[in-house]
Amino acid sequence: MKKVYVIRHCEAEGQPPVSPLTNRGLKQAIELAAFFENSKVERIISSPYKRAIQTIQPLAKQVNVEIEVNRQLKERVLSTNYLSDWPEKLRNTFEDFELKFDGGESSQEAAKRITEVVEDVFKGAFENTIIVSHGNLISLLLNSYNKDFGFNDWSNLSNPDVYLLKSENKKVTFERVWR
Numbered sequence: 001m002k003k004v005y006v007i008r009h010c011e012a013e014g015q016p017p018v019s020p021l022t023n024r025g026l027k028q029a030i031e032l033a034a035f036f037e038n039s040k041v042e043r044i045i046s047s048p049y050k051r052a053i054q055t056i057q058p059l060a061k062q063v064n065v066e067i068e069v070n071r072q073l074k075e076r077v078l079s080t081n082y083l084s085d086w087p088e089k090l091r092n093t094f095e096d097f098e099l100k101f102d103g104g105e106s107s108q109e110a111a112k113r114i115t116e117v118v119e120d121v122f123k124g125a126f127e128n129t130i131i132v133s134h135g136n137l138i139s140l141l142l143n144s145y146n147k148d149f150g151f152n153d154w155s156n157l158s159n160p161d162v163y164l165l166k167s168e169n170k171k172v173t174f175e176r177v178w179r
Contacts, residue, residue, distance in 0.1 A: 001168050002122050005039075005130045005177075007032070008138050008161040012051035017074070021054045025159070032160050033058035035178070039128065041065055045117065046132040047073035055160060056132045072117050075134035076110035079103055090136070094143070094151040111140035122167045138163070145172045 010032065011025035021029060032055065041063045046052045048069045060067045080103025083089050093099050097107040114137050121129045133141075139154035142163060162178035 001166055002126075003128050004118055004121050004165040004167075005036075005128075006118075006138055006141065006163045006165060006174075007055065007130060007132045008135050008157055008159060009047075009049070009051045009055040009132060010160045012159070015075075017049045020050050025051070026054065028160055029055050029058050032056075032162075033062050035162070036063075036130075041128055041130055042126040043121070043124075043129040044068065044132070045070050045073065045121070045129065047075065047134060049074060049134070052132045052134070056130065059130070070117055072113045073131065073133040073137065076107075076136045076140070077104045078136075090154075091151045094139075094154070107140055107143075110137055111144050114138070114141045115144050118165065118172075122172070135159075135161075142174060145174060 010028035011022045013019045013022055036059055044056055044060050044065050045068045046056055048071055079101035093107045100106040135157045142149040163174050164177045165172055165174045
């Protein structure tokens with residue numbers, strides 16, 4: 001049985017790709033490494049965003065696994081325009097997966113990106129892989145395996161958060177494993 005741990009990054013200073021973790025986020029990254037202390041980790045794939053890479057660096061060092069950066073794991077862009085009502089707009093994209101705002105990606109497009117990465121991992125040689133990404137993108141991934149996972153579940157994600165995806169007999173199930 002293949003396992004993929006999907007991790008939402010630790011607390012960050014902001015949303016831009018270059019935003020680092022806060023001091024609290026750096027401590028959370030160390031706690032995350034401790035969380036995986038007794039787990040076998042063979043592969044680590046991360047979003048190129050600084051906060052994602054910083055989240056997984058302590059664990060990568062601990063297990064001596066190189067971090068693979070994958071652009072398909074970058075956060076979903078809702079719009080390139082400022083949206084004062086972005087939470088409502090985001091909620092709408094969970095109800096209409098083809099809805100798209102100026103310069104942004106639809107939920108369908110974003111979900112396809114991260115699902116491709118996960119499906120490739122399940123087809124690969126490694127039994128235990130970690131993927132580090134962002135809340136909206138992870139929510140869309142989880143929704144692709146269970147349509148009940150929606151906007152309210154996204155809003156209840158923590159920084160960090162960890163979900164374990166398992167693939168058995170071509171069926172993917174998941175559970176939240178972060179404390």
